[in-house]
Amino acid sequence: MTQPVTIIMIEDDEGHARLIERNIRRSGVNNEIVSFQNGTDAMMHLFGADRSGLVQKGNALLILLDLNLPDMTGIDILKQIKENKYLKASPVVVLTTTDDSQEIKRCYELGCNVYITKPVNYENFANAIRQLGLFFSVIQVPPAAT
Amino acid sequence: MTAEGQRRRAFWQILLFAAGLLVLTVISAGSVYLVNKAREDSKWVVHTIEVENQINALLLEIRRAESGVRGYLLTQGENFRVDHEKAVAAIIPALDKLTRLSGDNPGQRENVEKLSAAIEIRLGQFAQEMVFIQQGQPDKAAALVREAAAQDTTTRIATVANAMAQEEERLFRLRTANSDHSQTLAASMTGIGSGLVVVLAMLSIWLVRRSAGARDEAEARLRDANVNLEAVVDERTADLREANDEIQRFAYIVSHDLRSPLVNIMGFTSELEELGGDIFRRMSSLAHVSAEGAPLAPAGPGEIALEGADKQLSEDFSEALGFIKTSIAKMDRLISAILNLTREGRREFQPVKIDTRELIEAIVSTLAHQAAEAQAEIHLEPLPDLVSDRLALEQIFSNLIDNAIKYLKPGMPGEIRIRGRTKLGYAIFEISDNGRGIDPKDHQRIFDLFRRAGTQDKPGQGIGLAHVRALVRRLGGTMSVSSELNAGSTFTITLPIAWNVSNRNTDR
Numbered sequence: 001m002t003q004p005v006t007i008i009m010i011e012d013d014e015g016h017a018r019l020i021e022r023n024i025r026r027s028g029v030n031n032e033i034v035s036f037q038n039g040t041d042a043m044m045h046l047f048g049a050d051r052s053g054l055v056q057k058g059n060a061l062l063i064l065l066d067l068n069l070p071d072m073t074g075i076d077i078l079k080q081i082k083e084n085k086y087l088k089a090s091p092v093v094v095l096t097t098t099d100d101s102q103e104i105k106r107c108y109e110l111g112c113n114v115y116i117t118k119p120v121n122y123e124n125f126a127n128a129i130r131q132l133g134l135f136f137s138v139i140q141v142p143p144a145a146t
Numbered sequence: 147m148t149a150e151g152q153r154r155r156a157f158w159q160i161l162l163f164a165a166g167l168l169v170l171t172v173i174s175a176g177s178v179y180l181v182n183k184a185r186e187d188s189k190w191v192v193h194t195i196e197v198e199n200q201i202n203a204l205l206l207e208i209r210r211a212e213s214g215v216r217g218y219l220l221t222q223g224e225n226f227r228v229d230h231e232k233a234v235a236a237i238i239p240a241l242d243k244l245t246r247l248s249g250d251n252p253g254q255r256e257n258v259e260k261l262s263a264a265i266e267i268r269l270g271q272f273a274q275e276m277v278f279i280q281q282g283q284p285d286k287a288a289a290l291v292r293e294a295a296a297q298d299t300t301t302r303i304a305t306v307a308n309a310m311a312q313e314e315e316r317l318f319r320l321r322t323a324n325s326d327h328s329q330t331l332a333a334s335m336t337g338i339g340s341g342l343v344v345v346l347a348m349l350s351i352w353l354v355r356r357s358a359g360a361r362d363e364a365e366a367r368l369r370d371a372n373v374n375l376e377a378v379v380d381e382r383t384a385d386l387r388e389a390n391d392e393i394q395r396f397a398y399i400v401s402h403d404l405r406s407p408l409v410n411i412m413g414f415t416s417e418l419e420e421l422g423g424d425i426f427r428r429m430s431s432l433a434h435v436s437a438e439g440a441p442l443a444p445a446g447p448g449e450i451a452l453e454g455a456d457k458q459l460s461e462d463f464s465e466a467l468g469f470i471k472t473s474i475a476k477m478d479r480l481i482s483a484i485l486n487l488t489r490e491g492r493r494e495f496q497p498v499k500i501d502t503r504e505l506i507e508a509i510v511s512t513l514a515h516q517a518a519e520a521q522a523e524i525h526l527e528p529l530p531d532l533v534s535d536r537l538a539l540e541q542i543f544s545n546l547i548d549n550a551i552k553y554l555k556p557g558m559p560g561e562i563r564i565r566g567r568t569k570l571g572y573a574i575f576e577i578s579d580n581g582r583g584i585d586p587k588d589h590q591r592i593f594d595l596f597r598r599a600g601t602q603d604k605p606g607q608g609i610g611l612a613h614v615r616a617l618v619r620r621l622g623g624t625m626s627v628s629s630e631l632n633a634g635s636t637f638t639i640t641l642p643i644a645w646n647v648s649n650r651n652t653d654r
Contacts, residue, residue, distance in 0.1 A: 015407075015409075015414065016406070019410070019413040019414070068403075097402060097405045099485075118409050120408050120474065120475075120478040122412050125409065
């Protein structure tokens with residue numbers, strides 16, 4: 001792999017974002033993390049001004065996605081990511097408070113790679129993120145479509 | 147139409163009816179009376195005519211007798227003598243009849259007496275004349291005839307008879323007038339009465355029609371009200387359903403959104419805890435450094451050697467964090483409970499045929515470990531099968547049986563009994579135990595969300611019974627408890643034997 005993976009974190013709650021980042025760092029992952037607090041900014045970054053996704057062509061990305069965003073639902077973002085030819089190969093980790101089975105099913109159907117419920121219990125939370133770190137180390141982020 | 151108006155109308159109807167009846171009775175009585183009177187009057191008219199006839203018949207017989215005597219005297223013809231004798235024989239009965247007929251009238255009676263006296267004299271003369279003729283003394287007979295004619299006997303007879311006839315004539319006129327009067331009276335009475343009856347009948351008809359109109363109107367209004375009522379009920383049901391959905395969504399969103407900040411609170415509290423650990427560890431190492439002049443090897447994690455005020459500080463810090471963490475954990479459990487309840491409330495029920503015994507046996511086997519620990523025996527009596535939602539039934543029974551095992555009296559072998567029967571399309575299940583029981587004042591409270599009763603020595607959120615009751619209600623059933631403190635509890639569930647989606651599919 002010639003290019004380090006960039007972690008894109010779309011999370012409106014600053015606290016959550018901070019906790020996630022800390023735990024990722026604690027698990028020994030040092031990749032760059034780019035945070036977005038709303039869907040619009042994230043979409044702009046991912047798809048570019050022309051909405052084609054061309055800006056991310058050739059970049060290796062891993063996307064951490066919260067479902068409850070102030071301006072749009074994470075489901076929409078997930079759907080568009082998985083429909084875009086430049087982005088669809090990027091792994092998406094849905095990380096949210098919703099533990100509704102319907103919602104989880106829906107995310108998997110749309111192509112999400114991992115679904116993690118944010119537990120209130122911090123031990124579990126930290127564990128989940130650390131496992132995610134483990135996941136980062138084993139996952140093969142495919143070379144982006146050229 | 148007011149009740150007052152109705153009562154007044156009814157009163158008037160009764161009054162009219164009574165008046166009609168009274169008028170009819172009066173008319174009938176009056177008519178009977180007047181008809182009788184008219185008949186009486188007619189009888190008297192007829193009587194007068196009869197008396198007149200009788201007078202004329204009497205006079206006629208007397209004339210016949212007289213003419214018979216004269217004829218006999220002139221011709222000595224036997225036929226005249228027979229004629230005369232017949233006439234004489236008829237005079238007395240005719241006179242008797244007249245006497246009888248005119249007996250009612252004192253004036254006439256007097257006249258009849260005068261008449262009969264005159265007739266008697268005349269009859270005596272007749273007899274004398276006949277005797278003279280038969281003795282061959284026609285001269286004497288003729289003289290007697292002349293004498294009789296000359297004397298006023300015949301005249302008197304005629305006069306009296308005339309007077310009588312005139313009297314009868316007067317009576318005839320009077321009685322005819324009377325009779326006419328009675329008949330006119332009877333006719334007018336009947337006429338007026340009939341008119342009155344007709345008027346009353348018309349009044350009644352008018353009243354009846356009016357009340358019938360009022361009734362029709364009331365019926366129409368009732369129909370409208372019924373139709374409206376259905377519409378209103380539909381509307382309200384829709385409103386309620388919407389409100390219910392709204393509450394479900396609200397509960398879901400609120401509990402969901404409450405969770406987000408809770409993750410932060412918990413996360414940063416844990417971070418703080420760790421930070422606190424670091425700070426106090428550092429304090430301890432600094433204290434040791436300053437006290438002994440040389441740095442010690444850093445203490446192992448979790449092993450903080452502090453003294454005096456610093457130790458107190460560290461303990462207070464940990465205690466505060468501990469309270470925060472337990473509170474957060476509790477809040478998380480409550481939020482999860484609400485989430486689960488709303489999720490359960492939104493689940494679609496699927497009616498399937500359920501072997502109740504099998505279902506409960508499965509539950510009992512999963513609870514066997516707890517039951518053994520609590521020294522509880524579970525007895526299953528024959529249970530009716532039903533068509534219902536399997537998962538809901540499982541949750542209902544496992545909650546109730548779990549409660550029964552959980553709240554037994556400590557140190558006393560438990561006995562839990564599950565009975566079932568059917569009644570009027572409903573299956574009634576009773577889950578009874580010999581446990582600690584529930585104070586009657588708490589019987590309502592135990593079904594409320596997050597509320598518990600009795601000694602709080604078992605873990606729980608106060609959700610089970612609220613959940614069970616919500617499920618039972620959604621399945622179209624009811625639920626109740628009967629229990630006394632220290633005397634065991636019996637929970638009774640009544641469920642429709644054949645539940646289907648249409649029963650309660652609106653209740654989502």
